Amino acid sequence: xxxxxxxxxxxxxxxxxxxxxxxxxxxxxxxxxxxxxxxxxxxxxxxxxxxxxxxxxxxxxxxxxxxxxxxxxxxxxxxxxxxxxxxxxxxxxxxxxxxxxxxxxxxxxxxxxxxxxxxxxxxxxxxxxxxxxxxxxxxxxxxxxxxxxxxxxxxxxxxxxxxxxxxxxxxxxxxxxxxxxxxxxxxxxxx
Numbered sequence: 001x002x003x004x005x006x007x008x009x010x011x012x013x014x015x016x017x018x019x020x021x022x023x024x025x026x027x028x029x030x031x032x033x034x035x036x037x038x039x040x041x042x043x044x045x046x047x048x049x050x051x052x053x054x055x056x057x058x059x060x061x062x063x064x065x066x067x068x069x070x071x072x073x074x075x076x077x078x079x080x081x082x083x084x085x086x087x088x089x090x091x092x093x094x095x096x097x098x099x100x101x102x103x104x105x106x107x108x109x110x111x112x113x114x115x116x117x118x119x120x121x122x123x124x125x126x127x128x129x130x131x132x133x134x135x136x137x138x139x140x141x142x143x144x145x146x147x148x149x150x151x152x153x154x155x156x157x158x159x160x161x162x163x164x165x166x167x168x169x170x171x172x173x174x175x176x177x178x179x180x181x182x183x184x185x186x187x188x189x190x191x
Contacts, residue, residue, distance in 0.1 A: 007044075008043050010026060010027075010028075010043070010044070011026070011027040011028070011041060011042070011043065012024045012025065012026055012027055012041065012042065012043065012044050012047045013025055013026075013027050013037060013038065013040065013041045013047070014037075014038030014039070014040040014041075014047050014050055014051055014054075015031060015032075015035040015036065015037065015038050016035065016036055016037075016038040017034050017035050017036070018034065018061070019060035019061045019062060020055075020060070020061040021055075021060060022038060022051045022054065022055045023035070023051075024044065024047040024048065024051070027041055038054075088167060089129065089133065089166065089167060090166055090167055090169050090171060090188060090190075092129075093126055093129075093133070093187060093188040094171070094187060094188045094189060094190065095187075096187065097185040097186065097187050098126050098127075098128060098185065098186055098187060099126070099127050099128050099183065099184075099185065100124050100125060100126055100127065100175050100177070100183065100184055100185060100186035101124070101125050101127060101177075101182055101183040101184075102116070102122060102123070102124060102125075102160070102175070102177050102182050102183075103122075103123035103124070103125050103134055104116060104182065108182045110149075110179060113149070113177075113179065113182065114149055117139065117146050117149060117160075120138055120139050121136065121137070121138055121139065122136070122137065122139060122160050122162070123135065123136040124137075124160065124173055124175045124186055126186065135164055135166065135173050136164070137162035137163065137164040137173055138162050138163075139160060139161070139162050140161050140162045140163060140172075143159075143161035143162070143172070143174070144158075144159055144160055144161045144162070145158055145159040146158050146159075146160070148179075149179070154179070154180055155178070155179070155180045156178070156179055156180075157176050157177060157178050157179070157184065158176075158177055158179060159174065159175070159176055159177075160173075160174075160175045160177055161173065161174045161175070163191045166188070169190065170190070170191040171188045171189065171190055171191055172188065172189045172190075172191045173186065173187075173188055174186060174187060174188075174189065
């Protein structure tokens with residue numbers, strides 16, 4: 001406090017109310033209703049400096065207690081939800097193989113698949129999740145097998161693979177796609 005306009009001869013005391021809020025009060029005057037002696041006396045500057053060190057949380061006590069209670073309830077609800085929720089999406093898609101399909105626009109065609117692969121970005125949908133889970137990723141040429149895509153055959157599989165982040169976890173998506181049906185099996189691996 002840089003208040004230099006105060007009378008050094010007046011003694012003050014620190015006072016505190018039931019909400020643990022602090023103030024100063026002239027020592028010569030009776031305490032106001034609802035305020036208690038804060039066990040510190042001195043000049044105005046000393047009292048204000050003392051308050052600055054002891055009053056570290058400006059929220060009233062009742063608000064702090066309510067927020068703590070709400071926080072405790074939220075933690076219990078969150079822990080309960082985690083127990084009830086079962087495995088995460090990443091965990092579920094990392095176990096076993098799942099039905100997938102490649103998402104192509106404007107239509108499912110070998111040409112649309114080729115264009116997507118040439119752009120180096122594909123979208124794979126895990127069809128048996130709630131609402132379907134579509135993951136888009138850049139193709140990893142070293143982990144993908146797309147050599148047959150240029151062949152004239154109609155019924156063969158290619159492997160599309162790439163790394164992405166899903167629910168804050170880095171994962172690799174691997175999908176074996178039948179070029180005739182644009183569907184196949186896929187899974188995630190933690191990257």
